[in-house]
Amino acid sequence: MDIARRFRLGADATQGPDSPAARIETTRTGNQIMDMKLEVIVVPVADVDRAKRFYAECVGFRLDVDHTADENYRVVHLTPPGSGCSILFGTGVTTAAPGSLQGLHLVVADIERAVAELRERGVEVQGPFHDDSGVFHHAGTAHRSAGAHPQRASYGSFAAFADPDGNSWFLQEVTQRLPGR
Numbered sequence: 001m002d003i004a005r006r007f008r009l010g011a012d013a014t015q016g017p018d019s020p021a022a023r024i025e026t027t028r029t030g031n032q033i034m035d036m037k038l039e040v041i042v043v044p045v046a047d048v049d050r051a052k053r054f055y056a057e058c059v060g061f062r063l064d065v066d067h068t069a070d071e072n073y074r075v076v077h078l079t080p081p082g083s084g085c086s087i088l089f090g091t092g093v094t095t096a097a098p099g100s101l102q103g104l105h106l107v108v109a110d111i112e113r114a115v116a117e118l119r120e121r122g123v124e125v126q127g128p129f130h131d132d133s134g135v136f137h138h139a140g141t142a143h144r145s146a147g148a149h150p151q152r153a154s155y156g157s158f159a160a161f162a163d164p165d166g167n168s169w170f171l172q173e174v175t176q177r178l179p180g181r
Helices: 003-007 048-059 111-120
Strands: 024-026 032-034 040-042 062-070 073-079 086-091 104-108 126-131 144-146 158-162 168-173
Touching: 048 062, 048 073, 048 086, 104 111, 111 126, 111 158, 111 168, 126 168
Parallel strands: 040 086, 104 168
Antiparallel strands: 024 032, 062 073, 073 086, 126 144, 126 158, 158 168
């Protein structure tokens, strides 16, 4: 299969069969799969106002929506700077336990600058660090080495923080994307 077809490198047409709305990729089995874009992550929190302050003021996400229908249903929607995917939390939007979301990744171009900015806004950040494997980070803190990746390899440097409920996040430095990303 043609790699350009598989990954749709450079596809930017806005109309026709390769438009984002109609684009379909053919897999090796011949099945066709329509594009699916990750749009919203539901973050389970205990205190909606506290979470809103943390994500908007400390982390710097843009507040998109804060809608209350009644005392049992409130939706708060925020978007990280430059992201096509947002987070959503509130009252009556999930049955997941507050703090149970682990390992979300925010991609940054400069890990050291991102860590400094978050710390300046009062966020407790672990790192930067890199994993001894050189590929990804292990669960927990095992195999972490202090500092950014020695060669500053794209995808190789990380930092970590948690929201007030314990939902955990990673920053990952990406300076050159893998093909098709």
